[in-house]
Amino acid sequence: MASALYGPSGFFVRSAPAEHFRTSALASPLFAGALATLLGRLDEALEHPARLDLVDVGAGRGELLLGILAALPAGVAARVAATAVETAPRPSGLPASVAWVAEPPAGIVGLLVATEWLDNVPVDIVEVDSLGRPRYLLEDLTPSGEPLEPDDAAWLARWWPLDGLPPGARAEIGRPRDLAWSSAVAGVQRGLALAVDYGHVLGARPLLGTLTGFRDGREVAPVADGSCDLTVSVALDSLEHDLLLDQRQALHLLGVDGRRPPLALASSDPAGYVRALARAGAAAELTDPAGLGGHRWVMRWV
DSSP: OHHHHHSTTOHHHHSOGGGTOOOHHHHOHHHHHHHHHHHHHHHHHTTOOSSEEEEEESOTTSHHHHHHHHHSOHHHHTTEEEEEEOSSOOOTTOOTTSEEESSOOSSEEEEEEEESOGGGSOOEEEEEOTTSOEEEBOTTSOBOOOOOOHHHHHHHHHHSOOTTOOTTOEEEEOHHHHHHHHHHHHTEEEEEEEEEEOEEOTTOOOTBOOOEEEETTEEEOOOSSSSSEEEOOEEGGGSOOSEEEEHHHHHHHTTOOOOOOOTHHHHHOHHHHHHHHHHHHHHHHHHOTTTGGGOEEEEEEO
């Protein structure tokens, strides 16, 4: 999985995410606007530091960063130091003011955000064999027969217990993901670390796992050859956090909802009604509990 996604010919090294799938960051400017609102509130809580960090982990081609910067008031934007964290080469045309690094930085005072990054952190997958024992799967998704390493077995016992499940049941060991998230959070000196992703919690783990492939906007077989995105849903509750919110709830708190404008506006201000209707449609997509609105916001205050 690591090689297929991040190796020299890996999917994310040679492909732009926007070419293959739709995320909240790419669906509507309202998402960036909501994060700009959040950053503004965080700026107040931090008492307006001279340098306000904005770090995007898994930044794609910088689309979300640029959207947040564009939505900020000029007085706040002037103090923002924007950093994109991404393994792909720096895209041409990105403003020189945006730093481009391969690892999350340290000393962050402000906001670290990671939208749909954790579902692409490479993990091992295990399957219950005929004797009820979890065994690692190989690249072609056949059992290896190898017993679990102690740290992996301990993670499963705490966060994704397989005892009593039938042969063929699968689990994805989220320990590398937990470590990656904790490492990113450790870079925040003062402020907020926010992960936005899809996933599940204890008591509602999927029986057969969640490994999926995506290419050109379609779900495809998850082949580890670099030709497609490989993604697994996140065990959200195992992540270091202070608060878990549904995206629908989080965006409502930041002023984004999908309610239609009053019909009377169509008579008094037809152009304004059309604009408000378009905004409501975009907001509805971001807050739809059966779609993007079902994503969770994992929040860790420092």
